[in-house]
Amino acid sequence: xxxxxxxxxxxxxxxxxxxxxxxxxxxxxxxxxxxxxxxxxxxxxxxxxxxxxxxxxxxxxxxxxxxxxxxxxxxxxxxxxxxxxxxxxxxxxxxxxxxxxxxxxxxxxxxxxxxxxxxxxxxxxxxxxxx
Amino acid sequence: xxxxxxxxxxxxxxxxxxxxxxxxxxxxxxxxxxxxxxxxxxxxxxxxxxxxxxxxxxxxxxxxxxxxxxxxxxxxxxxxxxxxxxxxxxxxxxxxxxxxxxxxxxxxxxxxxxxxxxxxxxxxxxxxxxxxx
Numbered sequence: 492x493x494x495x496x497x498x499x500x501x502x503x504x505x506x507x508x509x510x511x512x513x514x515x516x517x518x519x520x521x522x523x524x525x526x527x528x529x530x531x532x533x534x535x536x537x538x539x540x541x542x543x544x545x546x547x548x549x550x551x552x553x554x555x556x557x558x559x560x561x562x563x564x565x566x567x568x569x570x571x572x573x574x575x576x577x578x579x580x581x582x583x584x585x586x587x588x589x590x591x592x593x594x595x596x597x598x599x600x601x602x603x604x605x606x607x608x609x610x611x612x613x614x615x616x617x618x619x620x621x622x
Numbered sequence: 623x624x625x626x627x628x629x630x631x632x633x634x635x636x637x638x639x640x641x642x643x644x645x646x647x648x649x650x651x652x653x654x655x656x657x658x659x660x661x662x663x664x665x666x667x668x669x670x671x672x673x674x675x676x677x678x679x680x681x682x683x684x685x686x687x688x689x690x691x692x693x694x695x696x697x698x699x700x701x702x703x704x705x706x707x708x709x710x711x712x713x714x715x716x717x718x719x720x721x722x723x724x725x726x727x728x729x730x731x732x733x734x735x736x737x738x739x740x741x742x743x744x745x746x747x748x749x750x751x752x753x754x755x
Binding site: 506507509510513514516517520521523524525526527537538539540541542543544545546587588590591592593594595596597599600603606607611612613614615616617618619620 | 637640641644645647648651652654655656657658659660661662663664665666667685723724725726727728729730732733734736737740741749751752
């Protein structure tokens with residue numbers, strides 16, 4: 492009668508440090524990390540030493556090394572980009588470009604051409620800060 | 623014996639389900655949160671500047687596929703080009719600065735160059751298309 496009870500109590504107490512650590516880790520990840528929507532395809536943005544904080548608003552345009560495009564997480568082709576941008580309202584939308592570090596310049600230029608055609612005159616290129 | 627009873631009832635609530643839930647939450651937050659620190663570059667969407675590129679009022683920084691750099695046609699190093707650009711700016715502060723990458727230059731390289739320019743206080747550099755693009 493007494494033996495199992497004693498055992499379970501000592502077991503519970505032995506996991507308390509574990510719970511403490513797990514709670515601390517949980518709180519750390521909740522506070523330090525930011526929850527983001529998973530992206531349609533993996534994009535490894537270029538690294539920079541820039542200090543400028545990106546503005547929170549604007550349409551997000553993904554561009555990966557193979558030239559695949561996604562506007563606000565839905566795939567789009569270069570030809571449709573203009574029409575899709577107009578669907579999102581505004582005449583001169585603010586675009587945040589999240590492009591892969593390996594994207595060759597001509598592809599970037601093609602995208603910028605399409606953006607200019609859609610009336611976008613400013614865009615923000617997102618980069619990773621590296622210290 | 624009677625003191626023993628409340629103690630027992632406290633122990634009935636097991637910690638195991640709590641640990642399970644906390645572990646699941648922990649795994650969720652570990653996988654779902656990102657620690658990437660974002661930084662931003664303001665880029666002017668280039669107008670069709672092919673004719674402008676020949677204009678004398680522009681400091682043209684050319685990036686070659688092999689990593690070479692040229693400022694206004696003169697080959698230079700990664701360290702030297704900022705000084706050249708600054709010198710050009712010092713003589714005429716109104717000169718626009720354009721970066722013209724060759725077709726195959728990766729974005730990382732363009733960002734590096736823009737980074738150097740930004741550090742030197744040049745934040746209005748624009749990106750222009752090369753002649754063959």
